[in-house]
Amino acid sequence: MITIKTRLSWLPLALMTLVGTASAAAAGDRVMSLDVVQAAAPFSVMRGKDSVPPARVVPLASGDQLRTGINGRGSLRFGVTMMTLGPDAALKVGSIQQPAGGLNGRVDLDLGEGAFRVDGTEEHRLPQDVRLTMLDLRLRIFGADVWASAGATRREVCLLSGAVEIVGVSGSERLDVPGDCLSSDASGLHRQKADDASMKQRLALTDYASLKAAAAAAAIAAAPRQEPAKIAPVTAATASGWTLVAAALADSESAEAEAQGMVEMGLPGVVRIHDLPDGQRVYRVTIGSFATKEQAVQFGAEVKKRFGMTQIWAAPY
Numbered sequence: 001m002i003t004i005k006t007r008l009s010w011l012p013l014a015l016m017t018l019v020g021t022a023s024a025a026a027a028g029d030r031v032m033s034l035d036v037v038q039a040a041a042p043f044s045v046m047r048g049k050d051s052v053p054p055a056r057v058v059p060l061a062s063g064d065q066l067r068t069g070i071n072g073r074g075s076l077r078f079g080v081t082m083m084t085l086g087p088d089a090a091l092k093v094g095s096i097q098q099p100a101g102g103l104n105g106r107v108d109l110d111l112g113e114g115a116f117r118v119d120g121t122e123e124h125r126l127p128q129d130v131r132l133t134m135l136d137l138r139l140r141i142f143g144a145d146v147w148a149s150a151g152a153t154r155r156e157v158c159l160l161s162g163a164v165e166i167v168g169v170s171g172s173e174r175l176d177v178p179g180d181c182l183s184s185d186a187s188g189l190h191r192q193k194a195d196d197a198s199m200k201q202r203l204a205l206t207d208y209a210s211l212k213a214a215a216a217a218a219a220i221a222a223a224p225r226q227e228p229a230k231i232a233p234v235t236a237a238t239a240s241g242w243t244l245v246a247a248a249l250a251d252s253e254s255a256e257a258e259a260q261g262m263v264e265m266g267l268p269g270v271v272r273i274h275d276l277p278d279g280q281r282v283y284r285v286t287i288g289s290f291a292t293k294e295q296a297v298q299f300g301a302e303v304k305k306r307f308g309m310t311q312i313w314a315a316p317y
Contacts, residue, residue, distance in 0.1 A: 032105040032128070034060045034078045034096050040211055042069030066091040068114065073208055078107050079128040081120040086149075086205035089114020094133070104129050115149040117206040121161055137184055140165040147202055156183045158194055158202060242296040243317045244287040246309060248274065255283035262287060265307065272317055287312070 036045065036058035045052040046065045052058055060066075066074055067090050074085040078096075085091050094108035106129040109116075120127035120143045127143035134150040137157065144162025149155070157166060163176035168189060173182055179199070183190045194202070204210035246262065246269075249255045255271045262269025262285065272284045287303065290296040296314040303309055 032079050032096075032098055034076060034093065034107055036060065036066075036074055037077045038073075038075040038208075040071065040073040040208060042072045043067070043074045060093050060096070062093055062095050064093045066093075071211055071214065073206075073211065078130070079105050080122060080126075081118065081128045081130060082122055083109075083119070083130070084117045084206040086115030086117075089116065091116065094131075106131065109133070111148065111150045113150050113152070115147070115202065115205040117145075117147045117203070119145040119160075121145050136169050138167045147206065149202070149205075154183060154185045156181060158182075158199065241317055242290040242293050242314055243272065244296055244300045244303065244312050245284050245315045246287060246312050247285040248282045249285065250282060252283045255285050258285040267303070267307070284315075286315075286317070289317070290314075 039054070044067050045058060045060065046067070047061065047063070052064070060076070066085060068074055068085055068087055070087055072085075072087050072089075074091075076083040076085070090112035091114075092110040092112065094110055095106075096108075097106040099105045104126060108131045110133045116132070118130050118132065118141045120130065120141065130139075130141040132139040132141060132148060134148060134155045137155050139146070139148065139157060141164050142162075144164050145160035146162075146164050147158045147160060157164065157175065158181040159175040159178055161178050163174060166173040166175065166182060168184060170189060173189065175182060179194055181192050181194050183192070247255070247258055249258070252271065259269040259271050268288045270286055272286045274282050274284045276282065288296070288299060290299065293314050293316075300312050300314060303312060
């Protein structure tokens with residue numbers, strides 16, 4: 001379930017200015033930069049016709065253009081405000097205004113396409129003023145957590161906490177209830193409430209955890225699928241080697257599923273049919289083939305250490 005933070009009601013602009021004045025008077029004017037602090041390729045920063053070299057922290061300047069490709073991400077910090085650009089997105093830095101004369105720092109950004117999250121709620125200090133333009137929508141984000149996306153035919157804004165002021169061609173709008181969204185398309189402005197599933201899909205576009213999950217899923221999908229073998233019964237008299245037994249099951253389907261799990265872990269899992277002295281047949285989930293018991297036991301110790309499979313034993317086959 002999505003947990004949405006709640007904050008105190010939206011402060012009027014006059015009150016925010018007074019608070020900012022008191023803060024600046026106490027702390028003094030300070031230099032504030034807009035920096036790229038994290039990125040996942042493909043991600044680039046263009047300054048004019050030149051590409052800005054990658055670094056652990058990349059200070060941005062007015063006019064810089066940020067671009068991500070498929071599965072790309074880029075995170076920015078401005079004061080206490082964190083922002084993350086999603087995949088296949090384009091963002092332009094309009095202006096960066098330093099705190100001066102009792103005012104807070106302000107950054108103007110233009111989101112041409114893609115998803116973008118602005119979160120000024122992470123630290124209990126006075127947040128910065130973020131102005132975000134998306135074609136026909138202009139947003140003011142001050143101490144709020146907002147998710148936005150821009151496309152050729154549709155723009156969308158969703159509030160996670162705080163409040164956001166939005167100006168469109170038809171007038172001003174305001175979101176102050178967490179979970180509320182506003183979209184803009186050729187038919188006008190539309191309000192809706194996002195459910196948990198759709199909000200998770202949105203937020204996955206502006207985080208890094210979803211990238212790791214997608215990479216792991218792709219690796220599994222790309223790995224060759226090996227069907228576990230089923231080997232005919234063997235008696236002690238005909239045994240020619242040793243194996244490690246991980247389980248002995250009454251039905252073959254369950255055994256094959258267990259063996260397939262071994263294969264996906266990178267272990268040579270196979271199903272071996274074993275007839276007990278009382279005539280009962282079981283299906284052993286086994287790992288590997290070894291010439292001697294000592295070799296099986298040695299390999300078994302490695303399996304126990306690496307995979308935590310403590311209930312395995314060596315048996316002839």
